[in-house]
Amino acid sequence: MLKSNWKIRNKSVTFDAFATEYDFAATLQSQNDFFTKNLSSRKGIALDIGCGTGILAFELAKYYERVIAVDLSAKMLDLARQKRSAPNIEYIQMDASQLALDRQFDLIVSAATFHHLPNLPAALDAIKKMLNPHGKIVFLDNISEVETPATIGYIVGAARDFIPDCSQYGFRNASRLLRFRVSPSWLKHLASDRYLSERQFRKIYGRCFPGCYFVKLGCFMGVIWEHL
Structure with a gap:
């Protein structure tokens, strides 16, 4: 190790x-x-x-x-x-x-x-x-095509995907997935991506x-x- x-x-x-x-x-x-x-x-x-x-x-x-x-x-x-x-x-x-x-x-x-x-x-x-x-x-x-996409785009995308995710993963899993995608720690991480x-x-x-x-x-x- x-x-x-x-x-x-x-x-x-x-x-x-x-x-x-x-x-x-x-x-x-x-x-x-x-x-x-x-x-x-x-x-x-x-x-x-x-x-x-x-x-x-x-x-x-x-x-x-x-x-x-x-x-x-x-x-x-x-x-x-x-x-x-x-x-x-x-x-x-x-x-x-x-x-x-x-x-x-x-x-x-x-x-x-x-x-x-x-x-x-x-x-x-x-x-x-x-x-x-x-x-x-x-x-x-x-x-x-954008080196670091705007944070609002990730939030909008997470909200847009919620209903399809409910169909694919079930309401409980989709809800947890949504909370993760809009969590401050994850959004902060995405803002540092290039x-x-x-x-x-x-x-x-x-x-x-x-x-x-x-x-x-x-x-x-x-x-x-x-x-x-």
Whole structure:
């Protein structure tokens, strides 16, 4: 285990504040299909960067001999260990922009994490070096034509989605989801996000992973690349 230093603790406070409700929402709205449909041919060891409460890591553990899952938030990792532990999963507290893992991986995944990184091209180059020959990169992240959307847009969107969510998840779950989406801690977090546009996303990821292909999923963009 990597011991957290003061920088990690300081940066993880925002995530810790909403970890429990984030886990509820992420579990309800899991998008693991994008990843499980694009697994690597070799099923040795997988890396999940920004694993949150371990939803994707736990799914990958069904396919891979070993899964390393890293996240900045101690509270997120506590929930992951409590709810989604497995003999072949190792959860590590670590900053995704300063990965220090002396090993190679057959699959490297990440969901909605990289828009937080201060120097994305450098981080992607470092991650690329950790991939085994014939390994696979599968990333999914938010995109927006507005770098930081206005908070009021998130509030309006949450209210708009309430009735459809009631139909899909039931009134009680939809109500809890709405409260999370308009909670001060979550809105404060969203106000700090910096998103790439679709054009910027394609340019940065395409430059690092030549020959990759992209999949647009609503307000998310996926990138898939195999190390041939």
